[in-house]
Amino acid sequence: MTKIGLEIHCQLTKLESKLFCSCKADYREFEPNTNICPVCMGIPGSLPLLNKSAVEKATLIAMALDCKTPGKIAFFRKNYFYPDLPKNFQITQLNAYGNTSIGWEGRILVEDKQIKIRRIQLEEDPGRLIYEGATEKTKLTLVDYNRAGTPLVEIVTDPDFETPHQVREFLNILSDLLENLNVSDPGLEGAMRADANVSIEGGSKVEIKNIGSFHDLEKAVHFEITRQHSLAERKIEIIQETRHWDDRRKITVSARTKEEEAEYRYHLEADIPWVRINDNTKNQLRAQMPESISSKKERYISKYDITPQVAGILASDRYFSELFEKANNETNAKDVANMITTDIMGLLDTREKREISKLEAGHLSDLAECVKSNKITRASAKLALDEIIKNGKPLSQIIEVLDLGHLSDESTLSDIISQVLNEEVKAAEDAKQNPETVNFLVGKVMQKTHGKADPELTLTLLKKNLDIE
Amino acid sequence: MDLGISALSYVNSIKNAEFTVEEFISKSLERINQVDEKLHAFLRVNDLVIKNAREIDTKIKSNQNVGKCYGMPISVKDNICIEGSKTTCASKVLENFVAPYTSTVISKLNSEDAIIIGKTNLDEFAMGFSTEFSAYGPSRNPWNTDYVPGGSSGGSGVSVSANECIASLGSDTGGSIRNPASFCSVVGLKPTYGLVSRYGLVSYANSIEQIGPLTKTVEDSAFLLNIISGIDSNDNTTVDNKNQDYLNNIDAGISGKKIGIVTEMTNSEGLSTDVLNATNDAVKTFEKLGANCEQVSLQMIPYTVAAYYTITSTEAGSNLARYDNIRYGYEFDSSGFEFNSYISQARSKLGPEVIRRMILGGFVPSAGHAGKYFLKALKVKSKLIAEINHVFEKFDFLISSTVPIQPFKFGEKIQDPVSLMMVDFNTVTANLTGIPAISVPYKITNGLPIGIQIMANCLEEHSLLQAAYALEKTVDLPKVPV
Numbered sequence: 001m002t003k004i005g006l007e008i009h010c011q012l013t014k015l016e017s018k019l020f021c022s023c024k025a026d027y028r029e030f031e032p033n034t035n036i037c038p039v040c041m042g043i044p045g046s047l048p049l050l051n052k053s054a055v056e057k058a059t060l061i062a063m064a065l066d067c068k069t070p071g072k073i074a075f076f077r078k079n080y081f082y083p084d085l086p087k088n089f090q091i092t093q094l095n096a097y098g099n100t101s102i103g104w105e106g107r108i109l110v111e112d113k114q115i116k117i118r119r120i121q122l123e124e125d126p127g128r129l130i131y132e133g134a135t136e137k138t139k140l141t142l143v144d145y146n147r148a149g150t151p152l153v154e155i156v157t158d159p160d161f162e163t164p165h166q167v168r169e170f171l172n173i174l175s176d177l178l179e180n181l182n183v184s185d186p187g188l189e190g191a192m193r194a195d196a197n198v199s200i201e202g203g204s205k206v207e208i209k210n211i212g213s214f215h216d217l218e219k220a221v222h223f224e225i226t227r228q229h230s231l232a233e234r235k236i237e238i239i240q241e242t243r244h245w246d247d248r249r250k251i252t253v254s255a256r257t258k259e260e261e262a263e264y265r266y267h268l269e270a271d272i273p274w275v276r277i278n279d280n281t282k283n284q285l286r287a288q289m290p291e292s293i294s295s296k297k298e299r300y301i302s303k304y305d306i307t308p309q310v311a312g313i314l315a316s317d318r319y320f321s322e323l324f325e326k327a328n329n330e331t332n333a334k335d336v337a338n339m340i341t342t343d344i345m346g347l348l349d350t351r352e353k354r355e356i357s358k359l360e361a362g363h364l365s366d367l368a369e370c371v372k373s374n375k376i377t378r379a380s381a382k383l384a385l386d387e388i389i390k391n392g393k394p395l396s397q398i399i400e401v402l403d404l405g406h407l408s409d410e411s412t413l414s415d416i417i418s419q420v421l422n423e424e425v426k427a428a429e430d431a432k433q434n435p436e437t438v439n440f441l442v443g444k445v446m447q448k449t450h451g452k453a454d455p456e457l458t459l460t461l462l463k464k465n466l467d468i469e
Numbered sequence: 470m471d472l473g474i475s476a477l478s479y480v481n482s483i484k485n486a487e488f489t490v491e492e493f494i495s496k497s498l499e500r501i502n503q504v505d506e507k508l509h510a511f512l513r514v515n516d517l518v519i520k521n522a523r524e525i526d527t528k529i530k531s532n533q534n535v536g537k538c539y540g541m542p543i544s545v546k547d548n549i550c551i552e553g554s555k556t557t558c559a560s561k562v563l564e565n566f567v568a569p570y571t572s573t574v575i576s577k578l579n580s581e582d583a584i585i586i587g588k589t590n591l592d593e594f595a596m597g598f599s600t601e602f603s604a605y606g607p608s609r610n611p612w613n614t615d616y617v618p619g620g621s622s623g624g625s626g627v628s629v630s631a632n633e634c635i636a637s638l639g640s641d642t643g644g645s646i647r648n649p650a651s652f653c654s655v656v657g658l659k660p661t662y663g664l665v666s667r668y669g670l671v672s673y674a675n676s677i678e679q680i681g682p683l684t685k686t687v688e689d690s691a692f693l694l695n696i697i698s699g700i701d702s703n704d705n706t707t708v709d710n711k712n713q714d715y716l717n718n719i720d721a722g723i724s725g726k727k728i729g730i731v732t733e734m735t736n737s738e739g740l741s742t743d744v745l746n747a748t749n750d751a752v753k754t755f756e757k758l759g760a761n762c763e764q765v766s767l768q769m770i771p772y773t774v775a776a777y778y779t780i781t782s783t784e785a786g787s788n789l790a791r792y793d794n795i796r797y798g799y800e801f802d803s804s805g806f807e808f809n810s811y812i813s814q815a816r817s818k819l820g821p822e823v824i825r826r827m828i829l830g831g832f833v834p835s836a837g838h839a840g841k842y843f844l845k846a847l848k849v850k851s852k853l854i855a856e857i858n859h860v861f862e863k864f865d866f867l868i869s870s871t872v873p874i875q876p877f878k879f880g881e882k883i884q885d886p887v888s889l890m891m892v893d894f895n896t897v898t899a900n901l902t903g904i905p906a907i908s909v910p911y912k913i914t915n916g917l918p919i920g921i922q923i924m925a926n927c928l929e930e931h932s933l934l935q936a937a938y939a940l941e942k943t944v945d946l947p948k949v950p951v
Contacts, residue, residue: 077787079786265835267843270706272705273705
């Protein structure tokens with residue numbers, strides 16, 4: 001049986017400051033080595049100061065993943081030498097001497113399969129190494145410490161996955177969950193990273209590291225399973241090792257140096273006193289926890305009678321669900337939901353587009369209202385949305401400027417219909433024979449009116465004109 | 470002008486305009502020039518002090534608010550950071566390290582108008598008990614310059630004892646304030662863990678070390694503790710000093726107090742007869758002052774030195790790992806070296822005692838050996854804490870000699886690290902348990918000092934200082950010969 005386990009690192013990008021100092025948690029905008037201070041640089045004599053909000057946000061994740069949470073947490077030092085580590089140790093957590101990490105023994109449902117969460121811990125991200133113009137002879141390694149000390153949550157699963165597809169599904173669900181909790185923005189480059197370990201029946205566990213994206217992770221796991229099976233078929237032993245994902249060749253390769261038994265000399269970080277998280281705090285955190293994606297989905301279905309598919313799309317995307325919740329006034333919920341999933345999803349499909357979009361929930365409820373009361377057509381609504389996203393002007397103004405007002409004046413419409421029937425003689429004959437083809441003529445009227453014609457009135461008038469029922 | 474006056478009498482003299490700050494500081498500088506070539510208490514003397522002194526004199530003359538220290542010269546151990554100036558930890562690794570920020574204790578002293586007259590010598594990274602491990606050469610004991618001044622805050626002890634300054638700040642990881650205080654015949658206080666901020670103190674064993682004062686009198690230690698103690702937003706381990714005035718009722722006496730004489734510290738193998746006699750004499754003195762003294766046994770004491778070295782080496786291995794010669798260090802050509810071999814090569818230039826502890830610190834907490842060493846040491850520590858808590862239910866204070874022996878000659882112990890380790894037999898208990906302890910000068914025997922150590926329960930500095938004051942008032946010691 002194939003067993004796959006994951007180790008996910010997720011930055012708490014929604015925090016103001018780093019885990020142990022007041023430098024910005026969002027380091028991405030800075031010039032190299034400008035988002036740093038004595039603490040995150042490990043300058044002699046500096047001391048880590050724990051960011052309490054990081055503990056709270058991490059605890060929210062533990063609760064959302066159904067983990068057990070401790071009465072008090074402790075931090076440990078993991079000692080190893082690496083140039084991206086200013087102190088040559090990482091402040092992290094450890095459950096070897098009793099459970100003192102943010103959470104443990106949680107679970108999450110992925111396609112009806114329960115995936116167990118082994119532990120969740122809070123730790124600091126190291127700096128970033130940049131290899132500039134590296135050739136075999138002259139390698140230049142640059143270090144940017146802007147990221148050093150960024151709050152990171154490590155989530156370790158049991159080896160409960162059986163297929164690469166499950167892994168991908170899990171990561172999608174986890175990523176939506178973190179976004180919904182408002183603790184992280186998994187879409188940011190490097191905000192969410194994952195390593196995998198893979199083993200097949202009778203073989204040793206192989207770790208795969210250095211995977212850039214979820215898409216690559218799925219591919220890497222798939223490759224690794226295939227590689228291990230082909231070894232097994234040829235009766236070659238599968239050795240326990242760490243392999244790196246080679247993004248260029250799309251294969252895993254054995255890590256060059258044989259990694260020895262890790263020796264991290266773990267010991268308590270005395271500079272950070274134990275942090276109590278009492279039941280009161282936990283209850284408060286639970287109370288301020290956003291509604292879960294699954295409960296949101298259920299609510300949308302039962303309250304607004306929306307299809308499960310649409311409800312699922314809305315609930316799992318924090319941006320869409322917030323838009324939906326603000327724009328709907330119960331009577332227009334279905335229309336708003338459809339407008340989001342059919343039009344807006346296409347228009348605002350990336351975080352960059354969302355950031356510059358001027359669309360507000362009010363626009364959406366106005367639009368739904370106008371469509372419902374036949375002021376504008378569904379087709380015009382889409383044109384209006386395009387414009388609103390660009391400039392954010394009130395809907396009424398946009399209808400005026402773009403001349404999107406509904407064409408429901410009977411005589412004007414009749415004139416246009418006559419024109420169309422003159423131009424489309426054959427289609428008119430067809431419609432008389434086969435009334436179902438009348439929609440083609442409706443489309444032609446729409447074209448002529450730039451989508452402004454009232455579709456129902458157009459149909460009625462057409463039918464009357466052609467004398468069909 | 471008497472450079473040997475206490476901090477409190479200095480303040481009075483300045484207030485009474487007996488001399489100006491500039492006059493006193495100039496005299497102190499003269500004294501340093503005169504004696505420090507021989508004593509080597511200072512690694513660096515601050516060249517801005519005359520300017521600072523004039524500024525404070527101006528404040529005094531124009532009746533502006535003046536801080537409690539009135540410009541008194543205070544020296545600081547060279548492992549405490551001051552923005553813009555060097556902090557070397559007496560190591561070649563930090564020879565060129567200029568701190569980009571100021572430690573909390575120095576900020577507090579500055580805001581009370583103290584003048585930091587210079588940075589004092591220590592054993593490299595505060596590891597040692599003689600200053601013989603300083604990369605810049607040892608300090609010498611003012612009572613007899615053939616003898617060590619104790620350590621690791623040896624320069625601090627010497628600077629106060631030789632009247633090169635009024636007081637000093639040292640750090641104490643296993644006795645590093647109390648040991649040189651005892652060897653140089655000054656008062657040295659290691660406060661409760663967390664009472665004084667460690668922000669800006671270069672870490673050696675951060676779970677047990679504290680900054681504290683070395684002073685001429687017990688009152689002066691209380692005076693400085695008033696200034697440097699309390700919660701600091703830059704150090705999460707600090708505790709509230711509850712705005713205590715440690716000088717208040719310092720002369721309350723110790724009548725009726727219960728004092729435990731720690732049996733294991735009065736019959737240990739390495740204890741010298743002269744030191745034992747002095748300790749027994751101190752017990753009689755306490756009894757004369759109205760205290761009830763009796764023997765008390767702490768069964769964990771024989772294991773404390775081993776536990777202390779296991780824990781401190783583990784933490785040192787971690788705290789000193791950053792000196793990898795990438796951001797601090799020497800001129801060293803890295804070409805041809807792979808990362809790990811490069812840093813091990815660079816780190817081989819640390820001094821012998823530091824290397825010894827780094828090697829130990831790589832071994833005792835390692836996966837295969839932690840159970841046998843590091844975890845056992847932690848167990849000793851927690852059992853010792855339980856014992857101490859139990860003892861303080863019955864006793865107000867515990868006493869012993871500060872050091873089992875008197876100052877030794879240069880080179881006498883440096884070849885025998887294990888016997889050097891036993892020098893801190895009486896002092897490490899206070900660090901492992903976090904309790905406050907003070908060394909009070911008690912005797913000069915064969916021309917060399919002996920100090921008595923008093924320990925109290927956590928945050929009982931106020932009564933600890935009262936007991937130390939009572940003992941101090943019974944002794945009349947000769948003046949330092951230098």
